[in-house]
Amino acid sequence: MESLARLTPLYPDRALIVAVTGAAGQIAYSLLPLLASGTVFGPQQRIKLQLLDVPAAESVLKGVCCELEDGAYPLLDHPVLYTSVADEAFAGADIVVLLGSFPRKPGMERKDLLAKNGTIFRDQGQALNRVAKADAHVIVVGNPANTNAWTLSQFCTKIPKEHITALARLDHNRLKSLVARKLDSAVSDVHNVIIWGNHSATQYPDVTYAYTPQIVQGKMRAALGGDSQLASEVIPLIQKRGAEVLALRKLSSAMSAAKAIGDHLRDWMFGTQTENEIVSMIVPSDGSYGIDKGLMFAFPVQCHRGGKYRIVSDLRIDDFSRKYIETTLAELRSEREEAMRLVSKMC
């Protein structure tokens, strides 16, 4: 159960300004009620929403605003701002949630996807530079999330680099829930699973440091059947979970993505639930574990109230884990190289 004391308002005297892009899309449809109801920023924090989508989505976005009005959320300031102009959506924002991105179409090559999104995240980085608060906190969700966040940070120099993050929490939650189901435990009893690397099929879902009241730290890999079972079942299941949901729903994960965004923002702004709790966030590398400085990489982190976090940098990595980390690192380096080439053309 969430401690309400932990959620004392960040700004007792004013509304927290939250900008959301891709606000006419399906994740936003699950996320906006969580923001408006106090589930993310606490039951006393007033919220002002500033929503952005492309001009073609204006009517849908207007409909979403009607529904937000009809929800009669006590914490929500009216009117909800909706626009297709990034500078209007980002003006004075404290929190920026970037859902909008260009989706991969059949037959599209990865470099074309990076190019399309490179332009979007360049433009939005420049808009944030112009109008967002210098201490705004940003989460990138639109895929390819790590590299979009990296591109954004190249053009958004006003906001400190460590305030620009991306979402690994959905993968983290998927792993936590899978461990709980496998051990027949409560989800709340599972601690310190970790996602490393790219939000893609190369990510490394790691249970080495996970524990429950029954399984002490260091015994989890064995409790889940040993390394061969992890390699053949648990790890691929998490790596491919997004594709599984997509195949079943014919739509990508949205409800669980919205829940994960809320978890990421709440832990980031209010602190992780206990001193030793580890969560996974995509943040710029500080060089820990041999990951190139500045690369946007999912790491184990611990957060402290006010939007501070530290990468947990002293975990021992054995050969089994190192192999997976190197694979996802190689993929991210190649994505960043491609993005760098595009960025140098854009400057």
Ligand SMILES: NC(=O)c1ccc[n+]([C@@H]2O[C@H](COP(=O)([O-])OP(=O)(O)OC[C@H]3O[C@@H](n4cnc5c(N)ncnc54)[C@H](O)[C@@H]3O)[C@@H](O)[C@H]2O)c1
């Ligand atoms: N990191 C993660 O864990 C994770 C998980 C799930 C989904 N995602 C990604 O999140 C993104 C959003 O997912 P969704 O299901 O809501 O998609 P969606 O297609 O339902 O909605 C995306 C919205 O973004 C808008 N958009 C496109 N370009 C824009 C721009 N330049 N500015 C503002 N809005 C723009 C579209 O018009 C659309 O309304 C996708 O890229 C998806 O792949 C990431």
